[in-house]
Amino acid sequence: MAKIIVIYIDIDDDLGEIGIETPVIGENAVKxxxxxxxxxMVYDSxxxxxxxxxxxxxxxxxxxxDVEIVFIAGSKKSELEAQLAxxxxxDDVIEKIRPTEAIVVYDSPEDAKAIPIVQSRLKVSAIQQVIVEQHRGVEETYMLIGRYLKRAFSEEKFSRIFLGVPGLIFVLVGIFSLLNLSYYIGPVILATIGVAMIIRGLRIDEEIEKWWENSVIMVITSVISIISAIIGVVSLDLEIxxxxxxxFSQGLDLVLGTLLPYFTFAIVVLFSGKAISKAISRDIRVWHDLIKVVSTIFMYYIIFDFLDEIGRNQFLGTETLFxxxxxxxxxxxxxxxxxxVERYKITKT
Known part of the structure; x- marks a missing residue:
């Protein structure tokens, strides 16, 4: 007879907030x-x-x-930490119970991300998503809104959007007001909201979290690169x-001459960070990124020679070509x- 395990998934560890440590195994523990x-949390899904x-x-x-029940939670820290937990x-539950198949019960899309983890270890014979349909009066609706507002302020995954984005907008408005750049406040607010929507919609923030946990150096160099690129764009606007x-040649010289140092610096820093990260992990392919750094520097000087020749009306002269x-x-x-050399090293090892 198949040994069935009914698994309730709580990937963001809401149970941990009320003092329930998982895994919770067995009928008595579950009750x-x-x-x-x-x-x-009687009103919670x-x-x-x-x-x-x-x-x-x-x-x-x-x-x-032949069935057993278990509640398994993840973690509050991040999506990656939750899935690892x-x-x-x-794995501990499977080792103790030795089931042959599982029935998964969950309620939110976040919890559904744990289903592939279960499927990689057990045959999942059924999946049940619990959707609670509630009809509320006006007072109950206000209570529900209040509860979600509390989550927006207290839970990290919600506070990033509901506090982080408005906070960033207020800071930018204050800075632009102090600099007498009120004309740019409207576009800056729209751009900030747009970037936040893109980041959350494409789950870029989650990728950055994974990136940060895997390589802090890459995140730091990426931030430096972005700042350098932004400074370059602002400098170009002031120059224009x-x-x-x-x-046209004067415009090309102005645009490339202003942006090139900042963008070259951003690219060199990014590739250098990647090279340092590989060097720390003793990855033989570190030279790939060093070649990119050298190539970027070469291209920087070639383009500047080209701009110099444009200024002297010698378009793509012998110096630049050589x-x-x-x-x-x-x-x-x-x-x-x-x-x-890399192939020889890999073959030898």
Missing amino acids: SAIETASEY DFNSMVAAYNTYKRLKKQGE FSTKI QSVKIST TLVVSSAVIISSYIALSF
């Missing part, structure tokens, strides 16, 4: 957890999911199935306002030589 939850999981367990037990706990552009050919040959030759 005790539900009683505790009924005192603190998590409580309804716990009850639904317990009812599913009871129904299967009455049918004579859940993985560790489900102070200089009258009469020809520098371009020689630098390209050196970089390509170095890349080929280092590729052979």
